[in-house]
Amino acid sequence: MADQLLDTKGLNCPLPILKAKKALKTVPNGGTLEILSTDAGSVADFAAFCRTTGNELLEQGEEGGVYRFVLRKPA
Amino acid sequence: MSNGTEMSTGIDPHTMSIIVTKGSLDWAYPPFILATTAAAMGLEVTMFFTFYGLTLLKKDLKLQVSSLGNPGMKMPMMGMHMGMPNIVSAIPGVDAAASVMMKNLIKKKGVASIDELRELAVEADVRMIACQMTLDLFEYSMDDMIEGPEIGGAATYIEVATQSHINLFI
Numbered sequence: 506m507a508d509q510l511l512d513t514k515g516l517n518c519p520l521p522i523l524k525a526k527k528a529l530k531t532v533p534n535g536g537t538l539e540i541l542s543t544d545a546g547s548v549a550d551f552a553a554f555c556r557t558t559g560n561e562l563l564e565q566g567e568e569g570g571v572y573r574f575v576l577r578k579p580a
Numbered sequence: 581m582s583n584g585t586e587m588s589t590g591i592d593p594h595t596m597s598i599i600v601t602k603g604s605l606d607w608a609y610p611p612f613i614l615a616t617t618a619a620a621m622g623l624e625v626t627m628f629f630t631f632y633g634l635t636l637l638k639k640d641l642k643l644q645v646s647s648l649g650n651p652g653m654k655m656p657m658m659g660m661h662m663g664m665p666n667i668v669s670a671i672p673g674v675d676a677a678a679s680v681m682m683k684n685l686i687k688k689k690g691v692a693s694i695d696e697l698r699e700l701a702v703e704a705d706v707r708m709i710a711c712q713m714t715l716d717l718f719e720y721s722m723d724d725m726i727e728g729p730e731i732g733g734a735a736t737y738i739e740v741a742t743q744s745h746i747n748l749f750i
Contacts, residue, residue, distance in 0.1 A: 517691040519617040523700055526620035543690075557621045 507539035507575055508532050514543045514571060521547045522554055525576070529560065535580035537563065542572045551576070589745075596746040597626045599737065600633030605643035605679060605694070606653075608636050611750045612697035618746075619704035626744065627701070628737040629729070630711035633750075634718070637710055637725040641695055644679040655681070702728055709736060 511528045513521040521542045532538050540551070548565070551574045555562040564575035596618050600611045611633070615625045629637050636643075647653045648669035654661035668674055686693065692700075701708070708729040710722065715731070722731065730736075741747045 515690045517689055519613050519620070519697075520690070520692050523616055523620050523692075554621055 508536040509538050511538060511540045513547075514541050516542070517544050518546050518550065522550055525551070525554070529576070529578055532578050534578055536578055538576045538578070540574045540576065542574070543570060544572070547572055547574075591743060591745050592624070593745045594623045595625075595744045596623050596748070597628065597737070597740050597744040598748045598750055600627055600629045600636060600750055601631045602750065603632030603635035603643070605645040605682060607750070608643055608694045609697075611636075611748075612694060612701060614748065614750075615706050616697055616700045616704060619701065619706050623746075624707075625701075625704075626707040626709065626740045628709045628711065628732070628740070630714050634710060634714045634720060636694070636698070637708065637729055639724060639726050641698075643694060644675055645682050646675045647678060648675075655685070698726070702726070707740075709740075 509528055509532050511524060513524055516524070521540065521544055525538065525540055528538055528540075540547075544550075548567075551565070552562055554560070555576060559579050561577040561579070562574065563577050564573070566573050596614075598611045598615060602608070611627060615627055618625050645653075646669055647664045648666055651663065654663045664674075664678070669678075683693075709732045710725060710729045712731045712733050714720070715722065722729075
């Protein structure tokens with residue numbers, strides 16, 4: 506279970522990334538954030554976001570058109 | 581996360597500046613999307629609003645879009661993509677109606693409004709500079725603009741650009 510869940514279903518670029526950035530502020534260091542999205546572009550976006558910000562992309566998957574990401578904030 | 585830029589030029593690679601020159605609804609999106617996303621990814625961003633871009637700083641945003649002279653504008657309508665003949669844009673009210681349709685489409689697709697993106701940009705400490713010359717030229721007042729932006733001229737922007745790894749003209 507991730508420390509926090511962020512549901513961005515129905516929101517389009519760049520909102521999933523912007524809301525994730527905001528949500529990460531309240532996640533403790535070393536903690537995890539689970540993000541749900543229906544934006545197909547968010548797959549590449551979250552990978553790029555993690556590479557650039559140092560957050561770790563722990564999990565990434567898709568089920569029934571909903572993309573799921575689990576990010577870990579650096580400790 | 582360096583890529584050699586800092587070594588060779590002394591410029592922090594995580595810096596970006598955008599010159600914003602257009603004030604229509606469609607042209608408002610690229611600068612605000614890029615600025616907010618870059619800020620979310622840890623870049624230091626500056627936006628310089630000049631000419632028609634200055635209108636994007638107004639408190640009361642009434643952005644419009646026109647299909648006039650825009651052959652690339654083909655909107656999803658009745659199951660296909662349709663454009664509008666230029667002559668139709670000349671009819672009073674058509675641009676306003678097209679703008680309403682565009683805004684409805686934006687809302688329907690879960691895309692942020694420009695108001696929302698601008699607020700996110702301000703929250704993310706994106707530096708915003710209003711072009712002094714444009715304020716004078718088009719007789720705008722900073723009272724009409726949102727709180728926050730500084731006032732500057734071309735030299736102000738050039739200084740920012742010399743310290744910025746990514747410089748965009750939109």
